[in-house]
Amino acid sequence: MNAPIRRLGLVVAAMFCSLLVAATIIQFAQARSLDNKPGNRRTLLASYSKERGSILVGGNAVAYSSPTDDQLKWLRKYPQGPMYAAATGYYSFTYGSSAVERHYNDFLSGSSDKLFYRRLVDIVTGKSAQGASVQLTLNAKAQQAATNALKGQRGAIVALDPKTGAILAMATSPSYDPNLLASHDLNAVQSAFTRLSKDPAQPLLNRAINGNLYPPGSTFKIIDAAAALESGKYTPESTLPGPASLRLPGTNSYLPNDFPGNCGAGDKVSLTRALAISCNTAFAQLGMDLGQNSVRSMATKFGFGKSVDIPMTVTPSVFPSDLNKPQLAQSAIGQFEVRATPLQIAMVSAAVANGGTEMTPYLVQSVRDKNLDVIQTTDPKTFAKPISGDTASQLNTMMQSVVTDGSGTGAAIPGIKVAGKTGTAEHGSGANADVWFTGFAPADNPKVAVAVLVENGGTVGQEATGGLVAAPIAKQVMEAVIGK
Amino acid sequence: MSTVDATAPKTRRNTELVLLIVAVAIVLVAYANVGLAIDNALPVDLVTLGGGFAVVAFAFHLVLRWKAPYADPVLLPIVTLLNGLGLVMVHRIDLSPGGPNAAPKQLMWTAVGVIAAVALLFVVPDHRRLRRYTFSFGLAGFVLLLTPLLPLIGKNINGSRVWIGFGGFSFQPSEIAKILITIFFASYLVQTRDALSLVGRRMLGLPLPRARDMGPIMIAWLASLGVLVFESDLGTSLLFFGLFVGMLYVATERRSWIIIGLGLFLAGSYLAYLLFAHFQERVSLWLDPFQPGLSDQIAKGLMGMAAGGMFGTGLGQGHPELTYFANSDFIIPSFGEELGLVGLFAILMLYGLIVERGLRAGIASRDGFGKLLATGLAFSMALQVFVVVGGVTRVIPLTGLTTPFLSAGGSSLLANWVIVALLLRISDQARRPSEPERPERLSTDDTQVVKTR
Numbered sequence: 020m021n022a023p024i025r026r027l028g029l030v031v032a033a034m035f036c037s038l039l040v041a042a043t044i045i046q047f048a049q050a051r052s053l054d055n056k057p058g059n060r061r062t063l064l065a066s067y068s069k070e071r072g073s074i075l076v077g078g079n080a081v082a083y084s085s086p087t088d089d090q091l092k093w094l095r096k097y098p099q100g101p102m103y104a105a106a107t108g109y110y111s112f113t114y115g116s117s118a119v120e121r122h123y124n125d126f127l128s129g130s131s132d133k134l135f136y137r138r139l140v141d142i143v144t145g146k147s148a149q150g151a152s153v154q155l156t157l158n159a160k161a162q163q164a165a166t167n168a169l170k171g172q173r174g175a176i177v178a179l180d181p182k183t184g185a186i187l188a189m190a191t192s193p194s195y196d197p198n199l200l201a202s203h204d205l206n207a208v209q210s211a212f213t214r215l216s217k218d219p220a221q222p223l224l225n226r227a228i229n230g231n232l233y234p235p236g237s238t239f240k241i242i243d244a245a246a247a248l249e250s251g252k253y254t255p256e257s258t259l260p261g262p263a264s265l266r267l268p269g270t271n272s273y274l275p276n277d278f279p280g281n282c283g284a285g286d287k288v289s290l291t292r293a294l295a296i297s298c299n300t301a302f303a304q305l306g307m308d309l310g311q312n313s314v315r316s317m318a319t320k321f322g323f324g325k326s327v328d329i330p331m332t333v334t335p336s337v338f339p340s341d342l343n344k345p346q347l348a349q350s351a352i353g354q355f356e357v358r359a360t361p362l363q364i365a366m367v368s369a370a371v372a373n374g375g376t377e378m379t380p381y382l383v384q385s386v387r388d389k390n391l392d393v394i395q396t397t398d399p400k401t402f403a404k405p406i407s408g409d410t411a412s413q414l415n416t417m418m419q420s421v422v423t424d425g426s427g428t429g430a431a432i433p434g435i436k437v438a439g440k441t442g443t444a445e446h447g448s449g450a451n452a453d454v455w456f457t458g459f460a461p462a463d464n465p466k467v468a469v470a471v472l473v474e475n476g477g478t479v480g481q482e483a484t485g486g487l488v489a490a491p492i493a494k495q496v497m498e499a500v501i502g503k
Numbered sequence: 504m505s506t507v508d509a510t511a512p513k514t515r516r517n518t519e520l521v522l523l524i525v526a527v528a529i530v531l532v533a534y535a536n537v538g539l540a541i542d543n544a545l546p547v548d549l550v551t552l553g554g555g556f557a558v559v560a561f562a563f564h565l566v567l568r569w570k571a572p573y574a575d576p577v578l579l580p581i582v583t584l585l586n587g588l589g590l591v592m593v594h595r596i597d598l599s600p601g602g603p604n605a606a607p608k609q610l611m612w613t614a615v616g617v618i619a620a621v622a623l624l625f626v627v628p629d630h631r632r633l634r635r636y637t638f639s640f641g642l643a644g645f646v647l648l649l650t651p652l653l654p655l656i657g658k659n660i661n662g663s664r665v666w667i668g669f670g671g672f673s674f675q676p677s678e679i680a681k682i683l684i685t686i687f688f689a690s691y692l693v694q695t696r697d698a699l700s701l702v703g704r705r706m707l708g709l710p711l712p713r714a715r716d717m718g719p720i721m722i723a724w725l726a727s728l729g730v731l732v733f734e735s736d737l738g739t740s741l742l743f744f745g746l747f748v749g750m751l752y753v754a755t756e757r758r759s760w761i762i763i764g765l766g767l768f769l770a771g772s773y774l775a776y777l778l779f780a781h782f783q784e785r786v787s788l789w790l791d792p793f794q795p796g797l798s799d800q801i802a803k804g805l806m807g808m809a810a811g812g813m814f815g816t817g818l819g820q821g822h823p824e825l826t827y828f829a830n831s832d833f834i835i836p837s838f839g840e841e842l843g844l845v846g847l848f849a850i851l852m853l854y855g856l857i858v859e860r861g862l863r864a865g866i867a868s869r870d871g872f873g874k875l876l877a878t879g880l881a882f883s884m885a886l887q888v889f890v891v892v893g894g895v896t897r898v899i900p901l902t903g904l905t906t907p908f909l910s911a912g913g914s915s916l917l918a919n920w921v922i923v924a925l926l927l928r929i930s931d932q933a934r935r936p937s938e939p940e941r942p943e944r945l946s947t948d949d950t951q952v953v954k955t956r
Contacts, residue, residue, distance in 0.1 A: 020874050021866050023753040027878065028862045030749075031885040035855050038889065039848060041896035045808045046844040053809030056793065056802075061810040061822050061840075090600075 063112060067091040072127040072150030072389075074107050074119055076157045082107045082120065087203065095120075095201035101194035102166045105225045106155055106382060108331075109197035113208050118225070119153060119383065122330035126151040126386045126394070133394055151394055154384045156185035161467070164499035165190035168492040174473035175226035175361045178496050181369035181459055181468040183399035184378030186329065187500055188469075189362075191230075195222040226472070227361045231334040233472055236444030237277075237297045237426075237485065238364050238455045239318075239353030241371065244294055244417065246309050246317035248410045253290055255413050259301040261288035267303075267345035274303050274348060277443060277484070291417045295425030297441060299352050306351020311342045314351060320405035321367050321377065323359070327402070329382045336363040353444060365470035366402070368457045371418065372438070372465035375411035377402045419462050422490075427456060429490030432498055436462035439493065441485030451476030456489035460497040467500040469493045512934055515576035516568050522580035523564055527557045530587030533818055537595045540819025552610075556587060559617055570624045571931035575860050578930070581853050582908060582923050586613055586916070588850070589909035591818070592830065592837055599824035605911040612913035616920030623924040630928050634690045634872055641687030645726065647680040652733055663903060664734045677730075677739045678905070678918035681746075682925070685883055688747060689875035692754035696871070700755035712759070723747040724767045731775055737782065737902035738890050744768060745886045750879045754871075789900035800827045804836035804895045808847075815843025830911040832903050835892050851892065854907070858885040861926050867933035877929045880922050 045053070054062045070093055074082035081103040084093040095110040097103065108118025116124060125131035129150040158178075165176040169192035178188035199211035215223050224230060247253035261282025264275040282288040282298035293301035306314055318338040319325075327333045339346070339356040349355035362380060370377035379402040386395040406414070418438035421427040426441040439458025446453060454476065459468040471493045476483030531553045538546035546552070560583045567574050590613065594606035627633065633640070651657040651664045658666040658673060666673050692699070702713050727740035727747075748764030775782050784797060792801035803826045810821060823829045823837035830837070839847045861881025868874045887904055894901035905915035 020753055020756065020871060020878075023756050024862055024865050024874065024878050027749055027753060027882060028859065031855075031858050031862070031882065034885060034889045034893075035851060035858075037898050038851055038892050038896060041893070041898045042808070042839065042844060042847050042851070045805055045896055046812055046839060046847070049805075050809040050812050053806050056806060059806045059810075060825050061806055064822055065810070 057115065063115075064091070066128045066130075067093055067112070069093070069129065070149045071095065071110070072129070072152040074103075074123075074127070075152055075154045076103065076162070077159050079159070080152075081155070082110070082197075089203055091203050094203060095197075097197045097201070100196035100198050102162060102190075103157070104194045104197050105189050105191045105227060106157060107197060109195075109200040111200040111208060111212070112203070113205055114200060114212050118331050119155070122328075123153045123383065123386070126153060134388060149389045151386050151388045153386050156180075156187065156382055156384045156397075157189065158187040158500055160499040160502075161188035161496050162190060164188070164495045165492075166192075166194075168471075168495050169473070172473050172477040173220060173226070173475060174471070174477065175230060176469065176471050176492065176496060177227045177362045177365040178467050178469045178500060179365050179369045179378075179380055181372035181465045182378065184369070184380045184402065185384065185399070186380055186382045187467060188496055189225075189227050189382070191224070191226040193218075193220050193222045225331070226474075228329065228331060228333040229360070231336065231358055231360050233359060233361070233453050233455075233474075234355075234357055234444040234446050235336075235353040235359040235364055236442030236453065236455055237299075237302075237353060238367070238440050238442035238457050238470075239351070239357060239359070240294055240297065240302045241367055241414065241418070241440050241457075242317050242321060243302050243305055243309070243314060243351050244290060244414060245321075245371075245406050245410060246313050247290065247305055248413055249317065249406055250309060250313060253305075255289065255291040255417055257290050258287050259290060259293055259298075260286055260304050261293060261298045261301040262286045263300070265300040265303050265348070267348055268307070269343075270345050272345070274299060274352075276300055291420055294417050294440070295420040297421075297426045297443075302352050303348035307344055307348050311347045311350075314338070314347070315340070317405065320403055321370060322363055322403065327379065329362075329380050331382075333362055333380075334360055336360055353442060361470040361472045364455065364457045364472075365468055368418075368438075368440075368459050368470065369465075369468035370403075370405055371411050371414045372459035372462075372468050373411075374408045375406040376404055415462055418458060422458065426484070426486040427458065427490045429486050430456060430458055430494045430497070432460060432494055432501075435460055435501065437494070437497065438462040439490065441490060443484045451481050452483055454483050454485040454488045456485050456493040458493055458497075460501060467497050469496050471496070512573065512936060514568075514572045516564075516572060519567070519576035519579060520564060522577065523560055523583060526580040526584035526587065527560055529584060530556065530591060533588060533591045534594070536817070537591055537598070537819040540817060541595070541598050556590075559614065563617055563621060566621050566624060567927065570628070571927055573931045573934040573936075574927040575864060575930035575934070577856060578860055578923055578927055581857055582920075585850070585853055585908035586616075588838075589834070589906075589911075592823075592834055592841075592909065593911045595819055595841075596824055596830040596837065598819075599822070602824060603830070605830055608913065609911050609916070612916045615913070616916045619917055620920040620924035620927075623921060624928060627925075627928060630873055630876060630925065630932060631870060633686050633876075634693075637687060637690040637694075640683045641691070644680045644683030644687055647676040647683065648726075648730060648739075650676050663736045665736045665739065665903075675905075675912065675914040677736070678914040679921075681739075681742065681883060682880070682918055682921055684743065685746065685750075685879040686876060688750050689872055689879050692750055692875055693871040696754040699751070699760075700757050712757075712763075721767075724771060728771050728775075731771070732778075735779075735781065737775075737785070737900075738894075738904035741890055741902060742883065742886050742904065744771075746879060746883045749882045749886075750875055753878050754875055785900040785902070789897060792897065800833070801895065801897065801901055803827065804833050805897070807833075807836045808839035808896075811840035811843045811846075813844050815839075815841050815846055817841060831905060832891065832910070833895055834906050834909045834911070835895050838909070850909075851888070854884070854888045857881070857923075857926075858888075860930070864926055864930035864933050868929055869933065869937070873929045873932060877926060877933075880926055884919075884922065 071084040073080040087094045108120040110116045110120040127150045165188040175191045202208050263281045264273040276299045315338050323336045323338045326335050336359040346355050350357050379400040381397045422430050422437045422439045427439040430439045437460040442455030444453045454473050457470040459465045471489040473488050477488045479488050593609045597606050650667050656667045658668045660666050727744040731740040751760045807826050818841050821840040826833045858881045865874045865877035891904040891906050893899040905912050907919045
């Protein structure tokens with residue numbers, strides 16, 4: 020019986036080998052990916068045992084960790100809570116993290132491979148590793164102005180540096196206080212999270228990039244105008260039909276202007292003037308004349324349908340497909356099923372401001388280790404070149420007329436040339452319009468491009484238009500950046 | 504069967520003493536380590552408890568010197584180390600926030616296990632005496648196996664009906680049944696091995712046994728299916744069937760039994776898969792433990808092991824309490840987390856050594872019964888470790904079994920101490936210098952096969 024016992028011994032050896040291999044796979048090969056599984060509490064507990072890096076705006080921390088005496092050794096604090104919540108996100112033991120807290124977790128927690136050799140000293144000396152800090156591109160004054168301007172209303176504001184794509188302001192309203200979710204009182208955190216996620220005003224939603232509920236209204240006319248100019252068949256002076264209302268082909272319905280009457284003498288209006296006064300009939304006709312492929316392709320060049328990470332993933336804006344003529348007419352004025360994020364609309368303005376070159380938007384400027392050495396910086400990248408320099412400069416001039424003697428005079432800044440476009444988007448009966456303003460300043464040397472969206476007419480209600488509600492807000496944000 | 508040396512072999516009891524001192528020292532250091540990590544202070548009972556633990560281990564050593572001087576010198580130190588580490592981990596999980604209070608009970612059962620093992624060494628001076636009760640053991644084993652199905656005392660815990668309980672006291676009879684049935688198997692197979700291995704015809708190049716000789720394997724197959732069906736205990740049924748096939752192979756030296764056994768095993772598993780939703784769930788969790796909506800216990804164990812990485816967090820510094828059953832079914836991930844891959848390897852090596860020593864006792868044993876019994880006990884230990892560790896490391900689907908000596912649980916501790924006592928007894932017989940054996944016993948051994956046929 021000895022031979023089979025020996026063979027059984029081999030079987031046992033094989034069984035144990037498989038256990039050793041399996042344990043090695045789990046604890047060595049897959050350890051990292053298992054550690055990074057969402058909801059892995061151990062990783063979370065480990066991350067609370069060392070100091071997490073700060074998130075900075077200018078020279079000030081808008082998120083930092085402060086030592087505590089309880090089981091979780093570090094408490095995350097957000098000194099200006101709601102104002103920066105859209106950018107910082109929250110860092111919660113129970114609910115994980117969001118926004119930059121989540122997307123830059125490797126650096127903030129100090130676990131990034133890029134920090135490895137810097138950590139070597141810590142490992143040798145037995146000091147617990149400290150996370151790197153993340154510098155945002157936000158401009159504190161612009162963020163403050165945007166936050167104040169949205170108070171009491173639902174909406175979002177994005178301001179970009181048109182030359183780089185750096186996000187100077189990103190505000191969403193209503194916002195929430197991330198301190199509530201970072202608390203170590205887990206019951207309080209749970210009730211706060213439940214309250215926030217059930218709130219019909221959706222404070223956890225970043226309307227600037229993830230709302231995507233918004234018909235862009237007349238701000239979309241910039242894209243129509245760009246398509247027209249790029250087609251070579253139109254100039255800013257081209258004459259368009261501008262009647263008081265336009266019968267949609269094959270139907271008995273009429274598409275009216277936002278204002279009573281026609282857009283110019285003899286129902287004719289120039290492209291520039293049509294943009295300035297936001298003439299619906301002219302742009303609806305222009306859209307139908309250009310054809311849906313031309314309009315859609317211009318929208319796509321500006322970024323519709325594309326996803327971008329800032330590092331948070333921005334919901335792609337939508338221009339619908341397979342349109343019939345009446346649908347195309349409505350889409351051309353940013354209605355029907357056209358949907359855009361405020362960031363996308365800001366990118367359109369920024370592209371015009373930057374001579375036709377659209378820069379990729381980004382929120383993180385640099386990452387520094389605890390000795391303030393720069394580990395990573397974001398270099399501006401071109402996102403697309405949707406229009407030529409000529410088209411851009413023509414659009415620039417046309418958009419200035421919106422602010423000088425058109426629908427957007429509310430955005431005018433004394434002594435500074437401002438370009439812009441208003442939007443007043445109806446959506447559904449009963450609800451007030453979502454109002455928009457997008458533009459940039461100074462028009463001759465743009466430093467800031469902005470998009471403002473206020474839902475449901477804001478505090479003005481039924482009477483609200485983009486010029487009345489959104490333009491003055493855009494003005495305040497642009498002034499904050501220019502320093503006037 | 505083994506060569507008889509002219510010189511008397513060494514007893515190696517002093518080797519055992521040195522190893523035992525090392526084992527006890529490691530356990531005491533581990534216990535102190537937990538106290539330092541969690542309370543920042545040495546445990547107040549380090550001297551009393553640790554002293555008590557050492558006294559028990561050294562008392563056992565003295566009994567071996569007296570009652571089984573030629574027993575394998577490695578077994579007791581390894582088992583002491585494993586049992587001690589198990590106690591430390593059970594205690595460490597008690598200390599975690601909201602932890603249970605399992606360590607005192609575990610300590611009590613350790614004592615019961617040691618006393619049972621020592622008693623066995625006294626009561627059974629020669630393992631061959633166990634053969635007198637072949638069928639009594641078999642009957643008692645199967646009855647014990649089925650007791651959880653009885654009303655009133657049978658208990659359904661965590662979805663498996665494998666417990667019996669009276670008052671506040673519960674017991675898993677399959678652990679003891681395992682030993683009784685192994686004894687029965689060994690004894691029965693020694694009697695019938697010739698019939699099983701010599702008679703039969705060849706089919707497809709395989710020597711097939713006669714239909715009536717297939718009886719035992721069919722009965723074992725049906726019994727293990729019964730355990731699977733009525734007690735929902737995958738682990739035990741897998742253990743019993745694997746054990747029986749392994750022993751049958753060793754007894755008959757015929758590979759056809761393995762092929763038949765594996766065939767029946769696969770058929771049984773497939774049948775169970777088709778019939779039982781909870782078995783299908785186990786399989787799908789085995790394939791992807793992170794499926795949302797299903798149990799996340801394997802996932803939590805894996806994340807614990809991953810958190811430990813190569814060198815572990817250190818005893819008392821991880822969070823094994825985040826895993827369900829952290830001190831019983833999932834005690835291996837708890838060790839993986841706090842001692843790391845290195846610690847887990849060491850623990851698996853300790854088990855490997857126990858099994859290897861058991862098989863070695865089998866090879867060295869001079870009687871067929873001793874060979875089969877030692878092999879069976881060692882193989883059952885190997886299977887049990889494989890089933891439980893393989894379950895948490897996704898080598899096979901998760902089935903509930905205890906980890907020998909480590910898991911919190913009295914029946915398991917008691918049973919495994921008894922197994923070790925039997926292995927010690929067999930190895931003592933095997934290594935003892937051959938003395939003139941009583942002729943009548945020899946003759947019964949050799950002629951019994953002929954008598955029954």
